[in-house]
Amino acid sequence: MMTAVLSEPFSPAASATTRRSRRLPRLGVAGWCAAVFLIAMVVMAVFAPLIAPYDPDAADLLAAYAPPSAEHWLGTDGTGRDIASRLIYGARPSLLGPAAIVVMTVLVGIPLALLAAWRRSGTEFAITRAFDILFAIPGLLLAILAVAMFGPGLGAAAVALAIAYLPYFGRLAHTAAVTERNRPYVTVLQVQGHGPMRINVRHVLRNLSPMLTGQASVTFAYALIDLAALSFLGLGVQAPQADWGVLVSDRDALLRGHPLGVVAAAVAIVLTVMSLFTLGSKLSGEES
Template identity: 35%
Template sequence: MTTTLTKDPPAFERPAARGGPRAPGRAFSLLRRPAAVASLTFIVLLIVVAAFAPVLAPFDPATQILQDQLRGPSAEHWLGTDHLGRDVFSRLIYAARLTLLAPTIAVGVALALALPTGMFAGFRRGWFDAVSGRVADVFLSLPGLVFALAMVAVLGRGTVNAMLALGIAFSPGLYRIVRAAALQVSQETHIESARSIGSSTGRILFVHVVPNILAPLVVQVTILMGISIIAESGLSFIGVGAQPPTASLGAMLRDANQFQFKAPLAVLPAGIVLVLTVLSFNTLGDRLRDILLGEQR
């Protein structure tokens, strides 16, 4: 009697070597978590509002009606008016655009700087890893918001300049995460197998390394989106971010703060939207971490 032994396929041929569980399973797992569903629903709603702002807004957000200054909620102005008589509800709808655009710019710049350098440094090591690591250490030693303010002082005020500076400030931390993930993946067996059959560095990075570092990368991106929203609002609050008459949550909070004794509830609309948006991104990031990394709470 003879026994036939079956040999497992090489690691780089297994489906699990390219990212673990299938995407549909992850999607269903995400939908089974009420907090994640609520967060995702709010973010999607914010995207829809931002996309159809001209249709949804009952007034032009920049139109000033001075005789209607600091009015309370009414049938005409659902959330009242600000100190220049502008409709708060309309400005809140248009502020959703900047709330999504600003963090997209900042995180996009951080990804463009950190993803290729972090992957290459973690995969190839050597002098490039040493030099890029020291550069990242220098930028990590600088407070992010202070660095962004210094960059804005050089480049000039405005949302784009502020977010470019913020993206540069975010890139060292993101570089460290990408490098650590790429370094761990580069030591796995399927990477050695790919090298042995003559795969190029570029093919190995994008076919084998990128799918295996998506989990920490996606989680960090969602967290950075929330941080960027807070940073943009803070920069607009002190006047170096969005410039008038652009509708921004930070600018709306600044205007409401200046007239807090005449209209003490004016900070609530922009404040509530800001809190819910940041909370949604952070909650979604936590749930994605649980799913992608297999953690159980």
């Protein structure tokens, strides 16, 4: 029996990987709609200079608060800037900031989670206690403190939010990695002489990828909300740079009865966040 198992050293992990990977395409109608919408947002951000009809910072005071027309799809703001162009260009910082936060969280959180799951006792205790300490710090408050120390902008806020989101991602990855670490195929691979690095990268991490991908999508959504809130408060991306949070903060347009730019940016944020949550739940298997 043991000989038969050892003759196929990767079959247990491979079969587990196959079972998990089969869930990826099963997104359902809602999942695929969310994926298509997010891809469209990314394409819009990347190719903004080709899609936007105007320079987002080009002002024309004679055309201030112009209504929607063939020339200005969503009208203009108080300085005559084209709202549609600013909405399109605003996708760049609105998506780039959360993407940077997710990358930083993943690059730090996953190695720490795997290390804690593999090397128990002291190492695991130190890493999990560090996660617990970070849990006590509200993410938005930490970002505001970072902005107060280093000045308004996207960089300091993104790093602060990445630190704040680290325990959520790391704790989830650690719990899943401990469960995976105790599976029989890991023992088989150890008996065959495979090292921890090979087992974690080629098998454990691969088997956890659907769940981690789903969590990364949810983290992206929360990061987008928090960065938009900071921009709304004037602590994140600074006007006149186009950003969805900056567009939502145009109180003067609301008071003058021209809310289209604010509504368009708010709708873009809401739809993007909803798509991220939907895709994240589908990828992590929370919904069938």
